Amino acid sequence: MDVLDLARLQFAVTGSLHFLFVALTLGLAPLVAIMNTRYVLGGNPEHERMTRFWGQIYVTNYALGxxxxxxxxxxxxxxxSGLTHYAxxxxxxxxxxxxxxxxxxxxxxxxxxxxGWHRLPKWLHLACIWLVALTAYASAFWIMVANSFLQNPAGATVRGDRLALTDFGALLSNPTLVMALPHVLAAGLLTAGCVLMSAGAYQLFRRTAERAFFTTSLRIGAVTAFVGAFLTVGFGYAQFGTVRSVQPDKWSANSLAGAGLGTMQTIGELLLLITFLLLVTIKWLPRRRWAQTVIMLITPFPFLALILGWIAREEGRQPWLVYGKLTVADALTPGLTQGRITLSFVAFAGVLGLLAVVDYLLIARLIRRGPALIALGEQPAPQPVLTF
Amino acid sequence: MEILWFGILAVLLAGYFALEGFDIGVGLLLPFTAERDRAVGAIAPFVLANEVWLVGIAGVLFGAFPMLEGEVLSGLYPVVVGLLVSWIVRDAGLWFRRRLDGEGWRSFWTAAVAAGSLGLALSWGGVIAGITGAPALLGVGYGVVVAVAFAFHGWAFLAWRLPGEAAAQGAARTGRALALSAAVAAAPIVVPLVALASEVLDRAAPSETLSVLSLMVLPVVPLMAAAQIWVWRVFRRGAVPTFF
Incomplete structure (x- = not known):
């Protein structure tokens, strides 16, 4: 592989890893905030356990994000650096x-x-998780603004050998942003819903002692996953018209983009159908072991669809980095050597890949252990007596 | 407008060294203290609020000084990769060290915190030597200076947060001592930054871009400052948390 291929692969690998964790973060944030709200409003200790259990999974996932x-x-x-120089x-x-x-x-x-557990007043503590959720969504918005500019460089004109910002409003109302942002956010909800549902199904399948706790997880997950799937598919189809007008040969010129799109669509539609069936049978799910098996088996698919969706969106604008203006090859840092990019690729992909595996194993273990022993929000140990 | 954004960059850089400096410093001191859990617990509630200053620095470079960002980061490629890998390893150590029971697991990730902290301090020496045009060998020496300054700051922080405990024997526990050690930690970046001010200013983005950034960012600055102050008010004393 040459320098350009390695630089692209490095971005694709680190970006895909990032997105696997970030999408779950985006989906879980409002769910944990809602659990926390129910606890603060009603004072039910079961809601506190729910918040701490899913909160710990949320922050464990967040670390890799x-x-x-x-x-x-x-x-x-x-x-x-060619991108920073030009655009x-x-x-x-x-x-x-x-x-x-x-x-x-x-x-x-x-x-x-x-x-801040047991240290901040409950209302202020609750405000913190809502602010986390809100700023996470704001993050997604600005990142999608930036990405949409690469897909369709609105609001900028060429001045000399560089792009200049002429219309910030056009950057924010970019047609490649408007339907893609809710599509991505809904995909995060679908992913988080599947994880909640699947954790519940797994524990019920194992005939857990925490039946009520995981029945609730399963049901919250089933509802969230259906709503997420419905909105993801809806806002997905809503993008086709825009894409056709902005990047007419997006799906045909690049076989990887077309294949990614097709597979993602199939997964999305199947997930919509399955989550709909699960939703209408939600009452019986806690007692149907075959349904629990199905739920566990579908968990990897929203993650797979997330990656395929990005491959479709990013491969579909090749060879452009800024569509119609700057090619990926021209954006590569001038003079970047094979040695340097190999070094950084091995370091980033190796370290982050290993940490991602460790992180997923820790999340799996948290789910297996259940809500009995949760470090997040533990009552603090009494202060040791100072001895001199 | 360039002056304003240079000021923001300078405040973020000095703030990063003064704040994240004690987290890195405590990481450096971990091999030399028996009370590792207490030391990590002391910095734990501050780390997320401190390390994010560097993310802000990257953002300001990207938005307000894009020409500089490309030049600096790609010019110092191996050092910046080392900085990022160290940062990742340090953070992973903090997030993971208490997630499983068992001495071996915790010692391994504590070692990751210490190694990552050392890597961060040394890489910063390399970055600063690089932007001032000093030879690579001098970067290693400057890295040692940064590491010593951070370790001093970490020691002062532990004395302030855990007065009388073994992790911080000998240091004064006053807020003034902590402010002084913060100044020591920030000095390695502030001095070269002042020297390079005019070169940084030359690479600012055009005024349209800076106006948009000002319009979007400045109204939020009071909230950012309030959130940071809140962290200090909440976690300055009381039981040491055990999550990290």
Whole structure:
């Protein structure tokens, strides 16, 4: 593989890893916030256990979202400095706004929520998780603004040998953003719904002692997954008209994009059908072992569809990085050597890949152990007596 | 407008060194203290709020100084890769070390925190040497300077947060001592930044871009500051959390 292939592969691998974790984060955030709200409003200890159990899974997943995201953010400057040189004055703006206005606040409020159990007043603690959810969605918005600019460089004109920002409003109302953003957010809900449903199904299948707890997880998951699937498919089809007008040969010129799209559509439609059937039989699910098996088996598919969707969207604009303006080859950092890109690819893919496996094993173990022993929100141990 | 965004960049960089400096410093001190859980617990509620300053720096470089971002990051490729990998390893250590019971597991990830912290301090030396045009060997020396400054700051932080405990014997516990050590931690970046100010300013984005950024970001600055202050008010004393 040459330098360009390696740089693209590095971005694809780190980006795919990032998205697997981020999509679940986006879906789980509002669900954990709702669980936390029910606990604060009603004071039911079962709702507190629910919040802590799913909250711990949420933050365990979040850890990998952060570290993969760091690599994404810095990679633009490392291996794609042609992009920052040519389009940085436009593309950089939403990226900067995302880091400062959204992620900065998200990370700060998440720290307050994780470590603020039993320390902050319940209402303020609850406000923190809602702010985390809100800023996570704001993050998704700005990242999609930036990505949509690459798909369809609206709001910018060529000045000299670089792009200049001329219409910020056009950046925000980009037709490739309007339907794609809700599509992605709904896919996050579908993913989170499947994870909740599947954790519940797994525990009920094992004849857990926590029957009520996991029946609730299963039902919340089933409803969320159906709503997510319905909106994902709906906003997916709603994009075809826009894509045809902006990138007419998106699905035909590149076989990978076409295959990714087709497989994703099949998975999405099957998930919509299955989650609909699960929703209408929701009352009987806790007692139907074959249904629980089906639920466990479908869990990987929303994750697979997420990756395929991105492959379709990103492969479909090749060879362009900024559609019609800057090719991927021209965006590569000038003088990037085979040695350097190999080093960084091995380091990033190796370290992040291993950590991703460890993280998923930890999440699986949390689900297996159930809500009895949850570190998040534990009552603090009494202060040790100081001895001098 | 360029001056304003240079000011924001400078505040973020100095703030990152002054705040994340003590997290990295405590990481560096972990091999030398017996009370590792207490030391990690002391920094735990601050880490997420501190490390995010560097994400903000990357954002400001990207949005307000895009030419500089491409030049600096790609020019210092191996050092920046080292910085990122160290950061990832340090964070993974913090998130994972208490997720399984067992001495071996916890020691392994504690070692990851220490190794990642050392990598971060040394990489920062390399980055600063790189942007000032100093030779690579000098970067290693500067990395040691950064590491010593961070370790001093971490020690002062532990003395302030865990007064009288074994992890921080000997340091003064006042807020003034902590402010002083923060200044020591920030010095390695502030000095070169002042020297390079005019070169950074030359690479600012055009005024249309900076206006949009100002319009979108400045109204949120009070909220960002309030959230940071809130973290300090909540976690400055009381029981040391056990999540990390």
């Amino acid at each position: 952060i570290v993969t995201g760091l690599v994404m953010e810095f990679q633009f400057g490392l291996s794609w 940085g004055d436009v593309f950089g703006a939403p990226m900067a706004i995302e880091t400062l206005v959204a992620f900065f606040l998200e990370s700060t409020f998440l720290g307050l929520w994780i470590f």
